[in-house]
Amino acid sequence: MTPPFTKPHIEDRGRRVRVLFNGKFIVDTNEAKLVWENPYYPVYYFAKSDLDSPLLRESEKLQGAQVYDLVSSDRVVKGAVTEFTGSNDLAGLLKVAFSAADAWFEEDERIFVHPKDPYKRVDVLQSSRHVRVEIDGVEVASTNRPRFLFETSLRRRTYMPLTDVRLDLLRPSETTTACPYKGVANYYDVVLPNGKVHKDVVWYYRAPLVECIQITGMAAFYDEKVDVWVDGEKQT
Structure with missing residues (x-):
C-alpha cells in the first residue's frame, strides 16, 4: 500500500527509537510503530510496556483514550501521553507528544519535528x-x-x-x-x-x-x- 493512506495507517518501523526526557531515556524500543493520523506525516506510537508506568499520571479520560501527564522527578508535562483504549487498530498503543520530550533518536541519529515519512522524497x-x-x-x-x-x-x-x-x-x-x-x-x-x-x-x-x-x-x-x-x- 502506498500513500495517500486511509487513516490511521500503521507500519512497523524496524529501527531503534529512543525518547529522552529529563535526562534519561523514557522509551528505548525496537518495536515502534509509524502511524499516519493524517495524510501529511507520520508519528511514533509505542506499546504501553515501552514506557514505565511511574512516569504516567492520569490526567483526562476521553472517548477511546486515556490522557496522561508525563512526570519525572519534579518535572511535569501535562497531557503529554495518550493511550488508546478503543476497539480500533490503535487500541493498546500510546503516543508521546513530540514536543514534550527533550530529544528523539532513530538509532543514534537525532530527529526533529516528527519522524520522516519513508514515502516522501x-x-x-x-x-x-x-x-x-x-x-x-x-x-x-x-x-x-x-x-x-x-x-x-x-x-x-x-x-x-x-x-x-x-x-x-x-x-x-x-x-x-x-x-x-x-x-x-x-x-x-x-x-x-x-x-x-x-x-x-x-x-x-x-x-x-x-x-x-x-x-x-x-x-x-x-x-x-x-x-x-x-x-x-x-x-x-
Missing part, C-alpha cells in the same frame, strides 16, 4: 530558468540561477540567491519554523516602497540539513502570496 535541482517575483506590482526578485525544491505531495518551491532579491525591501522577522527534511527556517518581511508590509513572505535556511544543503542561505517566496513568472509564464 526531497530533491533540489539547479536550473537556468528565469524566475521573477512581484508583490503589488513591485519587482522584488529576478534570477536565472534558481534552485527548485521538489518535495513529494507538495508544490515546488523556488530558492534563489539573495543577491538576486531586492535586499533593500527585506526586513528580518522573528518568525522561525522547523522541518525534519530541511532544518530551521528564518523569515523576512517585505516592506514595499509605499510602506506596506507583507509579513513572513520570504524564508531561508542558514544551516539546512545535509539532504538540502544546496539551498543554504538562499531565499524562497511564498508563491501563494506573491506573483511569480517562470520563463515569462505567470504561475497559478
Whole structure:
C-alpha cells in the first residue's frame, strides 16, 4: 500500500527509537510503530510496556483514550501521553507528544519535528530558468540561477540567491519554523516602497540539513502570496 493512506495507517518501523526526557531515556524500543493520523506525516506510537508506568499520571479520560501527564522527578508535562483504549487498530498503543520530550533518536541519529515519512522524497535541482517575483506590482526578485525544491505531495518551491532579491525591501522577522527534511527556517518581511508590509513572505535556511544543503542561505517566496513568472509564464 502506498500513500495517500486511509487513516490511521500503521507500519512497523524496524529501527531503534529512543525518547529522552529529563535526562534519561523514557522509551528505548525496537518495536515502534509509524502511524499516519493524517495524510501529511507520520508519528511514533509505542506499546504501553515501552514506557514505565511511574512516569504516567492520569490526567483526562476521553472517548477511546486515556490522557496522561508525563512526570519525572519534579518535572511535569501535562497531557503529554495518550493511550488508546478503543476497539480500533490503535487500541493498546500510546503516543508521546513530540514536543514534550527533550530529544528523539532513530538509532543514534537525532530527529526533529516528527519522524520522516519513508514515502516522501526531497530533491533540489539547479536550473537556468528565469524566475521573477512581484508583490503589488513591485519587482522584488529576478534570477536565472534558481534552485527548485521538489518535495513529494507538495508544490515546488523556488530558492534563489539573495543577491538576486531586492535586499533593500527585506526586513528580518522573528518568525522561525522547523522541518525534519530541511532544518530551521528564518523569515523576512517585505516592506514595499509605499510602506506596506507583507509579513513572513520570504524564508531561508542558514544551516539546512545535509539532504538540502544546496539551498543554504538562499531565499524562497511564498508563491501563494506573491506573483511569480517562470520563463515569462505567470504561475497559478
